[in-house]
Amino acid sequence: MTPAEYQALTSPKLSHPARSLYQLYLQHQARGDQTQALDYPVLGKALAVQGDGGYRYRVTPATLTELIDELLAVGLLSLLENPHPQHYHGAVFSLPLKRLQGLVALPSRQFAMHPQWRPDAQFDGLARLCGLLDSHIDETELGEFIAYWLGRPEVFENQHQWMLKLVRKLKNQRSIKRVSAPQPDAGYQQLPAKADSGPSKRAQQMMAEALRLNADTPHVNKQEDCGSDEKDS
Incomplete structure (x- = not known):
């Protein structure tokens, strides 16, 4: 039985005789996902309940038609052939939910949580x-x-x-x-530019050295010294 069949069979719209008809006869006697031609006398005998001195429960042809209508209404049956529009004797049905596999198997027994519990492959x-x-x-x-x-x-x-x-x-x-969580771009925001705190220590040293050289050698062209310093920096 597929999960889809189980869900339909537990519908409150379905009577117990209709469930029994599907599970004990139509589904069991089906060839693949298609029923054999329905035989009302055989179905009536399959659903009858015998008691002391007679039958405790019997179904009439009209009742069988009503039970099959219930199964059609919840999607367990789909009519393929029906030679008699007034009833379903001789009719052939497909079982559409039999081939409709659900996400998980039939609901398992209930249990309390335990330390070894793990989700399964579904x-x-x-x-x-x-x-x-x-x-x-x-x-x-x-x-x-x-x-x-x-x-x-x-x-x-x-x-x-x-x-x-x-x-x-x-x-x-x-x-x-x-x-x-912070916005995705928060880690990539540009940091604010640091305030200009003047020349770096290395630049100050270079400028002091240039001034010393200028004082010692007056003939040196200052523009060329600055150009040299720019390359070193």
């Missing part, structure tokens, strides 16, 4: 479906999640529901981090 797909594109989990995030629910042993969920809780926690945490 987690990435579930996260993307819920809008969490980065489904990576580090040990700190997982440990916090497990520790939180270990403190609530009265909560029982199945594997799928625990993974949903983890996805919601991650989405909430990462949303908060994005809001509180």
Whole structure:
């Protein structure tokens, strides 16, 4: 049984006899995802419940038609051939939900959180479906999640529901981090220019040396000395 079939079978719109008809006969006797031609007398016998001295439950042809209408309404059946428009005796149906594989297997039994719990291989797909594109989990995030629910042993969920809780926690945490984080360009902003504090120490030394040379050798061309200093700097 696929998850899609399970979801349809648990619909409150479906009666118990209709569920039994699908699970115990139509699905079981199907060839692949297509039923055999429906035989009302055989279906009636399959659904009948015998009791002491007779039948405790029996279905009429009209009731069978109503049960099949229920299955059609929730999508478990799709009509392919029907030689008699007034009823479905001899009709052939497809089972569209039988070939529709869901995200996860049938819901497993519920259990309380335990220290060894881990999300399974379906987690990435579930996260993307819920809008969490980065489904990576580090040990700190997982440990916090497990520790939180270990403190609530009265909560029982199945594997799928625990993974949903983890996805919601991650989405909430990462949303908060994005809001509180600095803007992406903050680390690349140009620093304000430093105020001009005058020539550097090296430049001052060079200028002092040039003045000394000028004083010692009056014939030296000052413009050429400045040009030389510019190259050294």
